[in-house]
Amino acid sequence: MNTxxxxxxxxxxxLVLGSLGACLDGPEDHQGDWSQSDNLKALQDSExxxxxxxxxxxxxxxxxxxxxxxxWTVEGHLVCRPRRAVLKAQVQL
Structure with a gap:
C-alpha cells in the first residue's frame, strides 16, 4: 500500500513538473525573437x-x-551632377 x-x-x-516546465522556462525561449526584432527595428530606423x-x-x-x-563618393562625400540635356543645334543650309 505504501509503495x-x-x-x-x-x-x-x-506530471505537475512536466506541465509547469513551459512556465518555468521564462523569457529565455523568446530571447532569439527579441534579438531578431531589435535587429529589424535598427535596420528600419537606419533605412x-x-x-x-x-x-x-x-x-x-x-x-x-x-x-x-x-x-555619394566612396568616401561618403556628396557630389551634385547637373542634369543637362545636350541639345545639338540643327543647321539648315
Whole structure:
C-alpha cells in the first residue's frame, strides 16, 4: 500500500513538473525573437535615416544647381551632377 502511494505521488509530481516546465522556462525561449526584432527595428530606423539623408541631399543639390542628381563618393562625400540635356543645334543650309 505504501509503495502504491509513493508511486502515485512520484507520477503526480512528474506530471505537475512536466506541465509547469513551459512556465518555468521564462523569457529565455523568446530571447532569439527579441534579438531578431531589435535587429529589424535598427535596420528600419537606419533605412529611414538613409531615406531622409538622400532627400536632404537631393534638395541641397536642386537648390544649388537646379535640376541635378545627388551622388555619394566612396568616401561618403556628396557630389551634385547637373542634369543637362545636350541639345545639338540643327543647321539648315
Amino acid at each position: 502504491l502511494k509513493t508511486t502515485i505521488g512520484v507520477i503526480a509530481l512528474i 529611414a535615416g538613409t531615406a531622409r539623408r538622400e532627400a536632404a541631399a537631393q534638395a541641397l543639390c536642386r537648390e544649388a544647381h537646379g535640376e541635378s542628381v545627388a551622388l
